Each structure stands twice: as structure tokens, then as C-alpha cells.
Amino acid sequence: MLKINRENLTKSHQTVWIIIDFLMLGLLILNLALIIFDSIYAFSAVEGFFETQTPAFHALYDPIHANFLFYDLIFVGIFLTEFFLRWGYAVKARIYDRWYFYPFIHWYDLVGCIPTAGLRFLRILRVISIIYRLHQYNIIDVTSTKLYRFVNFYYEAFMEELSDRIVLKVLSGVQYEIKRGSPLFDRIQHDIIFPRRDMLTEWISQRVAQAAQEGYVPNRGAMRSYLEDRVDTALKENLELSRLKFLPVVGPTIQETLEEAVGDIVANVIHQILEDLASASNHAFIEDIVNVFVPDPEEVQGKSAENEALINLIVEILDAVKTQVRVKHWREDLP
Template sequence: MLGLLLLNLLFLLFDGLYNTAFIQQSLSAWSPAFVSFYEPIHRNFILVDLVFITIFLTEFFVRWIVAIKTEEYLRWYFFPFLRWYDLVGCIPLGGTRIFRFLRIFSILYRLHKNKIIDLNDTGIYRFFAFYYDVFVEELSDRIVVKVLSDAQQDIAAGSPLIDDITQNVIAPRRPVISSWLSGIVNHFGQSINDSKHGDVIRRHVKASVGKAVRDNAQVSTLSYVPVVGRTIENTLESAVTDIVTASIVNLLSDLEAQDIEEFISSGLKDFTPEEQNLDKEFLLVVNECIEAIKGHVSHQRWKSQLIEKQQQKKAAKLQPVMDDSDVKGS
């Protein structure tokens, strides 16, 4: 079918050129016998074209029947709507015959889909795929850079983006966030209280409290008490360690979502000048990050790929020359 289609398209092209006076005069001067042979075909061109149309329509209905048998589509009548260009191309009019050209791509796609041919290994495919990637990359890079530049301008102009995120995105979800934080804190407190998982934290608390107790001037004087001084100091250190550990566990385990929400509300109520300066610094960091992203996006990767291919070709050309010189040297 692909061969018949190409033959039909060449026939249509030649007959269209034959209508011009220049082609007719050139053929008459070059080969009058050919003009005499082809003139009846040209006058009855529609009948010759009907032969191709009959073959194409037969192939179309056979494919339709096969699609119905294999249930390729959800409804049996979907096939002609999805292959509309096949039907339109079979109309014997000058304007609709161009749709037969689309059948070439349809047939090639089916051959590639059924693994009869592999279009990925063809030079034409690689050529168009490379320049398609170049076009998409250049277009997408410019769009992304434009969007990022607009975002930078909004930030520089004092865009209330962060305030909008805080009020419209985070604030409505604050109860969920508070509940989530409460669950994490409670789980952390239970982990500390666990005999296995909380041993590391307890050892750290014991070491910290022990150091604080030993460094305390009042407690250190207990060591001077005869006989029981050192025992009292160790007992006091152990008791304080247990009290601090139990306090931390109770604090984390009993902390509820409402407590966290009140803490967030009171903590974020007023902003000091230092916090405002921190916000400005944060915006500068965001701006620098966007600038770095723009630089990365603006990098034309297709040029790097093209240079790499050229270097590989040069290396492939130099390899036989080096091999010949090695043979001559030996």
C-alpha cells in the first residue's frame, strides 16, 4: 500500500505538471511519442485515478472490518472518524487529494508500531528529532526565563506573595499543621520514655544534668560532708536527672494541637525589625536562587550536544590516520 500510494502521488504530481504549457512543449520537443502515449491518459486521468481510489477504499474497509473484529476501538463506528483523512483523500478532487499524503505518515507509524521498521535508526528521523528538540528547548527556555523574570520583578516591587502564602495557604491549614506537629511531638516524647529507643536521649540528658550539677557551687559543697557527702551528691544528681527527663517526656507527651496553635498565634503576632530584615534577606536569597535557575535554563544544551558530536566525528576521522602511522612505524 505504501508503494501504491507513492506511485499515485508521483502520478498526481506529474499530471499536474503536465497541465503546464512549458512541460508539454518540452516533452513534445524531447519525445513526441511519449506525448502521444500519455495524452489519452491525461484526458481520462480521473478514470486512472479511480483505479487507485478503488484500491485505497478496499484497503480502508478491510482495515475497518479488522478493527471491529479485534475491538481496537470502543465503538465500531469510531474507525472512520479517526481515519477521516483516508476517506477525504479518496475524493477525486484536486483540493482533497493532498490528504493522501497524510496516509504516508499513517502507514509508516503503523509499520513502526508493529516493529516492522524502526524509524529511530533512520537519519531523517534523527535530523528532524534533533531540530525539533532545538525548537522546543529554545521556546521553553524563553518562556521559563520570562516567567522567572516576571517573578523577580514582582518580588523586587514588594509583591505580597509571602503574605498571601501565609494568609491564604498556611493560615487555613493551621489546625491541620498544629495537629500534625502535636502528633510528632507526642511521638517524640513517647520515644524518649521508651526503654529502648529513648536510651540515647536519656544518656544525653543525664550527662548534661550531671555536668550542670557538678558545676553548681552549692551542690559541689556537699562533697565536703564527711562520709555521706559523695553519696548525697550522686543521689541528688540522679534525682535531678530523672526529674528533668520526666519533665521533658510529660511536656512532649501532653502537648496538644491547641497549645501549639496558641503558641504559633502568639509567636507570629508581632514582627521585630530584626525579623523584618530577615524577611528581606530571605527575599534576596529567593531572588538569587531564581537568577541561578535562569542561568541554568538559558544554557543551550543542544549546542553542547552538537559540539560533542563534532568532536566525536573528528576523533573518528583521526583514528584511521593514527592506525596507519602505527603500521608504517612498525
């Protein structure tokens, strides 16, 4: 049920306009209800039903139906009065950059006041605008109502279905263009990736150095101990090395010394690699890796098999994306 936040209503500096909003909301709902009822009453079968079943009501309402335009113009007069009051306030408060912007922005208020059957129902837009404005002021909370949750659920479901179909159509088109040898694939390679190899190298180099500095340097003591323990365990499980302990006198010493040396060498090698990655000296190493994955355009010429493999890879990636897009998340919220 829609609840009014009285605390925000009293704190608001727009109290007078909010009260007017509530009055206009009530009049609009009453007016729309009368329009709907009069449209139904216009059917001869309905009018005949009221005439036979409720003659008192028929005698009361029939003059209203005959002069419905007059009664509707009373509502229109009230709506137009409120419209011009708000327009004057907007001009005085300089809400818009130009004084004549207000009727263009609130065009539905004016069009809905035209007393013709086709345009009267545009007054529902005015109801929606007032409710939205009260919701923006935190006077009412539309999201707490069952009607909003019901409409919002099916709106989100509709938008997800629509967007999924559009995305699938676009991805299928991209796959078709890539398979048929579209120049887009070559343009991505030659015009986008190749000219930016230096930028990619610099960015990857910085990211690798940052990751090594933040991940390894503060924990290198624990990392070294872990590596030495793992190497020591691996060496003890090695059959050939375990035979050294059977050598007379020096066997156990040689085995222990070898285990310590190998563990120290492995730890030092890993330490040096990570130290290099954490410094600016990793740039050349990263550049070599980038050059392998992004070769010069001249080197790519003639390697149709590699291009075909890359095309198949992109197509498979797009297939995976399409599979994920087909997942209907809105169905998870169904009871």
C-alpha cells in the first residue's frame, strides 16, 4: 500500500506545491474514472441496463452524460489554471533557461486538456508525472507497492528478452563478418593493435611490476621458505638422490649439502626473476612477449593457418558470450 512520509512532507520547502499535487492527483483520478465510465455508458446496452435495473441512477446520470463535455471542461479549467500557475512559478524561480520552455517540456499537460476522446486519456501521463515528482521528493515510495513490483518485474523481463535478442543478433552478425573474411578483422590487426604495441608493452610492464612489488616483495621471506620446503620435499622423494646416503662416511653429508644447494639455487632463481619483474628491467622481457603475440604486419602476411586459428578462436569466444546472453536471469525471480 502507498504510504505518505509525513516527516519529509513537513520538512519540504515545496509543501504548498506538494499539497496542490495531491489535490490534482485526486481530481485527475476522478476525471479519468468519469471518462472511462462515460465511455462505457455510451454503449446502448449498458445505458439500457442502468435504465431498467437502476432507474434512479439513470435519471441522475443521463443529464451528465448528455452534457459530459461541459462537466469535462470544468476539470479542464482547473487543470489549465494549475498549469499556468506552475508556469508562472517556473518563470519567477528561473527553473528553465527560457520562459517559454515550460509548455514544451510539459506538453502532455496541455495536450491532455484538449476535450476530445482520443486526447483525454493523455491525462494519465500527468498522473504519472505527479506520482514521479512526489517519489523524487521522498513523500511517497512507489517501489514499495505491489503494483510497482509487478509492473517492474515484467518490464525488466521484457527489456532483458529484447536486449538479449539484439545482442545475439549483433554477435551473430560479427561472427558472420569474421568468417567471410571481413576487412574489419584486418583493420583491427593493422590499424588498432599493431600501432599500439609500445603502449601495450608499457602498460603490461607497469602492471606486472606493480603486481610483483605488491604481491611478492612484502612476502618474499615466506615465499623463500615455502620454495625451500617444497624443493627439500621433492629431493627427499627422489630415488636417485636418496641412494647417496648409502655411500660410506660422506653419503649423508653429500645428500644434505646437495639438498640445501638445490633449494637455495631454486629460491634464488625465483627471487631474481620476481625481483626483475618488479623493476623497470622487465620492459625488454615484456616487449619480447608482446612481439610474439602481436608480430609485425609483414610477419603476419602469408600465415593463413595462424589467421584461421585466430578467427576460429574469436568465433568460439563469441559463441561463449552468446551462450551466456541466452541465460534468462529474470526467470530466477519467479516463485
